Amino acid sequence: MFLLLLLTACTAAFFYIKWNYTYWQRKGFPYYEPKIPFGVLDEVRKRKATFGIAVSDVYRNTKDRVVGIYLMTRPALLVRDAHLARDMLTRDFESFHDRGIHVDDEKDPQSSGGVFFLKGLDWKSLRVKLTPLFTSGKLKAMFGTVEDVGDKMVNYLNAQLPDEGAKEVEMKSVMSTFAIDIIASVILGLEVDSFVEPNNAIRNISRKINLPTFGNVVRGTCQFLYPGLERLFMRLGWREEAPNMMRDLVKQTIQMREAHNISRKDMLQLLMQLRNKGEINADDNDWSATKVGKVDSKHMSIETIASNLFLFYVAGYETTASTASFTVFELSQYPEVLEKAQRDIREALEKHDNNFTYEAVQDMKYLDLCIMETTRKYPGLPILNRECTKDYPLPDSNLVIKSGTPIIIPLLGMHRDEKYFPDPMRWDPERFLNKNYEPAAYMPFGEGPRHCIAQRMGRVNTKVALAKLLLNFNIEVNPVRKEIEIANFGVPIIAKDGVNVRLSKRKST
Numbered sequence: 121m122f123l124l125l126l127l128t129a130c131t132a133a134f135f136y137i138k139w140n141y142t143y144w145q146r147k148g149f150p151y152y153e154p155k156i157p158f159g160v161l162d163e164v165r166k167r168k169a170t171f172g173i174a175v176s177d178v179y180r181n182t183k184d185r186v187v188g189i190y191l192m193t194r195p196a197l198l199v200r201d202a203h204l205a206r207d208m209l210t211r212d213f214e215s216f217h218d219r220g221i222h223v224d225d226e227k228d229p230q231s232s233g234g235v236f237f238l239k240g241l242d243w244k245s246l247r248v249k250l251t252p253l254f255t256s257g258k259l260k261a262m263f264g265t266v267e268d269v270g271d272k273m274v275n276y277l278n279a280q281l282p283d284e285g286a287k288e289v290e291m292k293s294v295m296s297t298f299a300i301d302i303i304a305s306v307i308l309g310l311e312v313d314s315f316v317e318p319n320n321a322i323r324n325i326s327r328k329i330n331l332p333t334f335g336n337v338v339r340g341t342c343q344f345l346y347p348g349l350e351r352l353f354m355r356l357g358w359r360e361e362a363p364n365m366m367r368d369l370v371k372q373t374i375q376m377r378e379a380h381n382i383s384r385k386d387m388l389q390l391l392m393q394l395r396n397k398g399e400i401n402a403d404d405n406d407w408s409a410t411k412v413g414k415v416d417s418k419h420m421s422i423e424t425i426a427s428n429l430f431l432f433y434v435a436g437y438e439t440t441a442s443t444a445s446f447t448v449f450e451l452s453q454y455p456e457v458l459e460k461a462q463r464d465i466r467e468a469l470e471k472h473d474n475n476f477t478y479e480a481v482q483d484m485k486y487l488d489l490c491i492m493e494t495t496r497k498y499p500g501l502p503i504l505n506r507e508c509t510k511d512y513p514l515p516d517s518n519l520v521i522k523s524g525t526p527i528i529i530p531l532l533g534m535h536r537d538e539k540y541f542p543d544p545m546r547w548d549p550e551r552f553l554n555k556n557y558e559p560a561a562y563m564p565f566g567e568g569p570r571h572c573i574a575q576r577m578g579r580v581n582t583k584v585a586l587a588k589l590l591l592n593f594n595i596e597v598n599p600v601r602k603e604i605e606i607a608n609f610g611v612p613i614i615a616k617d618g619v620n621v622r623l624s625k626r627k628s629t
C-alpha cells in the first residue's frame with residue numbers, strides 16, 4: 121500500500137514538473153531550455169554567477185524579442201528588445217505597474233511598506249506624496265550636509281595617503297562609507313562620521329543587511345520569487361532584524377525632535393512634515409513640522425516613515441557607492457577623460473567664484489557624462505522587473521502575456537550589447553555627446569512612472585564624491601587597461617577583489 125502511494129506521488133510529481141516546465145512551449149513563446157529544477161538560476165545555485173549575470177548570459181545566448189525562462193519553478197518572460205521593454209515601462213504601464221514582489225503593508229509595513237514594494241493605487245498614492253522630497257529645491261537646501269560628508273572623505277584620505285608619492289586605496293569601501301554617511305545625515309538626520317567612528321548605529325544596521333546569512337538569502341529569494349512564502353514567514357513571526365532596528369532609530373529621532381522642537385534640513389524632517397501637516401511644504405525654506413491639530417496617521421504612520429527611510433537607505437547606498445567607485449576606476453584607465461573631467465570641475469568652480477555650491481556641481485557637465493557612462497557599463501541594478509498586471513497582447517504577434525507573469529528586463533545585457541552601444545566594454549563618456557548609441561536601450565535609473573524616484577539625488581551625491589576627490593587627489597593612470605572581475609554573489613555588480621586605485625595628494629587645489 122505504502123509503495124503504491126509512493127509510486128502514485130512520484131508519478132504525479134513527475135507529470136506536474138514536466139507540465140510546469142513546458143509552460144512557455146504550451147503558450148507558443150520562444151523559450152530557453154529549462155534546467156530542472158533551478159531554471160536560469162542554476163548557475164546562481166552553483167555560485168558561478170549572480171542573478172544579474174545569469175540573466176545577462178541568457179540575453180547574450182538568445183535572439184528573439186522575448187524569451188520564456190524559468191526562475192526556479194516560476195515561468196518569467198525575458199524582454200530582449202529595448203523598444204518593447206521601454207513601451208512596457210512607459211506607454212503600456214497600465215499593464216505592468218507592479219514589481220510582483222512581496223507586499224503585506226497591512227501586517228508588515230516595516231519591511232514592505234516602502235514605495236518600491238507597493239502595488240497599484242497604494243503605490244501611486246505614496247509615490248505622489250514622496251515625490252516632493254526629491255525636488256531640486258529640497259536637494260539644494262540639503263546640499264551643505266552632502267558637502268560636509270564629502271569633506272570628511274577628503275580628511276580621511278588625507279590621513280591615509282603619504283605626503284609624497286602614491287598609495288593604493290580600495291575605493292569601494294571609501295565610497296561606501298561616503299554613501300552610508302550621506303544616508304545617515306541627509307536621510308535620517310543623524311550626526312555621524314563613519315570615517316572616524318565606524319561603529320555607529322547606521323553602520324550596524326548596514327552590517328545586518330549585507331551579511332550573506334542563511335536567513336538573508338532565503339528571505340531575499342522568497343521576496344522576489346515566492347512572495348506568498350515570504351508573507352507566510354512574516355505572519356509566522358519570522359521578523360528581519362534590520363528594519364526593526366531602523367524603526368527604533370527613526371522613532372527615537374522623531375520623539376527627540378518633537379520633544380525639543382528641533383527642525384533640521386533632512387528627509388526625516390520632510391516626512392514628519394507630511395505626517396503632521398498632511399503634505400510636504402512647497403516652500404523650500406520652511407522645514408518646520410509642528411503638528412496642526414490632531415495628527416492623522418493615514419497621511420504617514422511612523423511605520424511607513426521608517427519603512428521608506430529604510431528603503432532609501434537600501435536603494436541609495438550600494439548604487440551610489442558603486443557608481444562613484446567604478447567611475448574612479450575607469451578614470452584611472454583613460455587619462456584623456458580624466459584630464460577633461462578635472463578641467464570641467466575646475467571651470468565649473470571658477471564660474472561660481474570657486475564656491476563649491478549646488479549650482480557649481482550642476483555645471484559640471486562632463487562629469488555628468490562620466491556618470492552616465494558608468495551607469496551604462498555598470499548599471500546599479502543589473503535587471504529591471506515588473507509583473508504583468510493585465511493580459512497583454514504582444515505587439516506584432518498573436519501571443520498574449522498573461523496577467524501575473526513576472527517580466528525581466530536584462531539591463532546589464534542591453535547596456536553591454538554592441539548592437540546598442542558600439543564597443544560596449546570601452547568606457548567612453550563622449551558616446552553620449554556623439555549620440556553614438558541607441559537611447560531606447562539606456563535605462564540605468566529605470567523608465568516610466570516607476571523609475572528611480574531619487575535619480576537627481578543619486579547623481580548629485582555621486583558628483584560631489586567625485587569632484588571632491590578629483591579636486592584634492594591625483595588618480596594614477598593604470599599602465600595596462602583591465603576589466604573589473606565581477607563577484608559571484610549579491611544582486612548588484614560587485615568587484616570581486618575590490619576597486620583598487622592608486623591615489624596621491626595634490627599639491628594645490
Ligand code: HEM
Nearest residue numbers: 236432435436439440500564565566567570571572574578
Ligand atoms: C546612482 C544611484 C542610483 C541608481 C543607479 C538607481 C537606480 C534605480 C533603479 C534602476 C530603479 C528601478 C527603476 C525601475 O524599476 O524602473 C530604482 C528605483 C528606486 N530608487 Fe534608485 N537608484 C539610485 C539612487 C537612489 C537613491 C539615492 C535613492 C533614495 C534616496 C533611491 C531610491 C529609489 C526608490 C525609492 C526606487 C523605487 C521607485 C518606485 O518603485 O516608485 N535610488 N533606482
